[in-house]
Amino acid sequence: MARMSYISSVERYQEYQTVIHDLLDSVLASLEDGVKKQQDNRYLIAQYPFLELQYCLDKNGVQLGNNVCFKRQYMKTLNNRGDSQDLSERPYFQGIQQQQHTRFTPPYISIATNHLCISAIKSLHASYGENRYLVIDVCLTQLIEFIMGDRTRAxxxxxxxxxxxxxxxxxxxxxxxxxxxxxxxxxxxxxxxxxxxxxxxxxxxxxxxxxxxxxxxxxxxxxxxxxxxxxxxxxxxxxxxxxxxxxxxxxxxxxxxxxxxxxxxxxxxxxxxxxxxxxxxxxxxxxxxxxxxxxxxxxxxxxxxxxxxxxxxx
Structure with a gap:
């Protein structure tokens, strides 16, 4: 059978939205700890196969450093890119400035991977003395398969x-x-x-x-x-x-x-x-x-x- 359709993915996201947000909160906490200790967080892909991209933004919404790509098939095109691009117009960045708790986007088609994905952004200002933000992009279909225990069958x-x-x-x-x-x-x-x-x-x-x-x-x-x-x-x-x-x-x-x-x-x-x-x-x-x-x-x-x-x- 084919992989989950976009309609099914969005329906499942709406059904398990609270569980998904709690899971992504814990993933962001793990990634944030890696940022503090200057560790490479790519080992997390073994535990969380739905992760696609990780990057940081400054207080003005400008990306700090290059993307960290978790997907091997996209590493050539997405790794070592993205530094200094202006993402201040993205809805998730504008939302995190108004409310400091973790923000999540509705499902959307990623320009980078052409997958249905969601993004989560978390403030890191307590660690750096100025507002910085950690962002992750996740593949929604694989995320739903993960939380429903459907990975092996997939x-x-x-x-x-x-x-x-x-x-x-x-x-x-x-x-x-x-x-x-x-x-x-x-x-x-x-x-x-x-x-x-x-x-x-x-x-x-x-x-x-x-x-x-x-x-x-x-x-x-x-x-x-x-x-x-x-x-x-x-x-x-x-x-x-x-x-x-x-x-x-x-x-x-x-x-x-x-x-x-x-x-x-x-x-x-x-x-x-x-x-x-x-x-x-x-x-x-x-x-x-x-x-x-x-x-x-x-x-x-x-x-x-x-x-x-x-x-x-x-």
Missing amino acids: TMTPFFKAGYGIIVSCLFILVLFLLGRVFGDIYSLLFVRSIENDPLEPFTIIIFITLALAIFDLGKTILEEEILMHKDIFRHSSTRRTITRFISTILIAVSIEALLTMFKAALGQSQYLLPAIYMMLAVVGLLIALAIYVYLGAKAETLLLSAQRNKKGH
């Missing part, structure tokens, strides 16, 4: 994608095989033998087409749900969406097969009548069960979100 994502990719490839190969059989039968029907020899031959071709459609739809669902899209395993709606799509694929396939079986019965093969009726009843049962599942799942999630909002309000 690191395994490429392996999951590879496994699902192999499965999807096998399904698509099977679709190509079925389509090859379909084209061969159509050619044979049109140019080799007459339909009068076997009036049910077109229905056999339709069955192969239906199987190819169902398998293709199944492969597409796996590709979208498990490789291309982000699935938030902590939300019931993601699981409900996946199950709904899989059941819908099965419903379409069974419905078409039931219709074809009914046609066979109408053409004189009465032994197919009861199986067709049973399949139609199975389709109706699946539809009712799916409707109940979707309704109850949505209602349960609404109650859960309402309870969380009420808890925050208190």
Whole structure:
């Protein structure tokens, strides 16, 4: 599955904003201690993999020294840069001048890394005799994965994608095989033998087409749900969406097969009548069960979100 989308990241940030701010306060305290002792704080990346940049500002909002970049892939472009740039117009700097406690920006797209991030700024004036400020930029997606205990699963994502990719490839190969059989039968029907020899031959071709459609739809669902899209395993709606799509694929396939079986019965093969009726009843049962599942799942999630909002309000 893909990494967390920006909308999901912002929603999680709003949900856990207090926890995130407390965590960043503790990180700033650790970094501030390193600034006082002139220590290199890059070892913190092992503990806090969401850190991206660290830098200091003077009382006028001018950067003191170069950036300290925590991300290896950005060190060449961001390290040893930034000295003396004027950041006085940044909202977080203007806010920290008005209120001396730690300030946090809303989520924004970083110009430096093109990631969704937030910045935190803390005053260091007590240590230096004049106002100086310590600023850190953090990757919001990795920060949320960190606080939710989702780091290990996130690191395994490429392996999951590879496994699902192999499965999807096998399904698509099977679709190509079925389509090859379909084209061969159509050619044979049109140019080799007459339909009068076997009036049910077109229905056999339709069955192969239906199987190819169902398998293709199944492969597409796996590709979208498990490789291309982000699935938030902590939300019931993601699981409900996946199950709904899989059941819908099965419903379409069974419905078409039931219709074809009914046609066979109408053409004189009465032994197919009861199986067709049973399949139609199975389709109706699946539809009712799916409707109940979707309704109850949505209602349960609404109650859960309402309870969380009420808890925050208190």
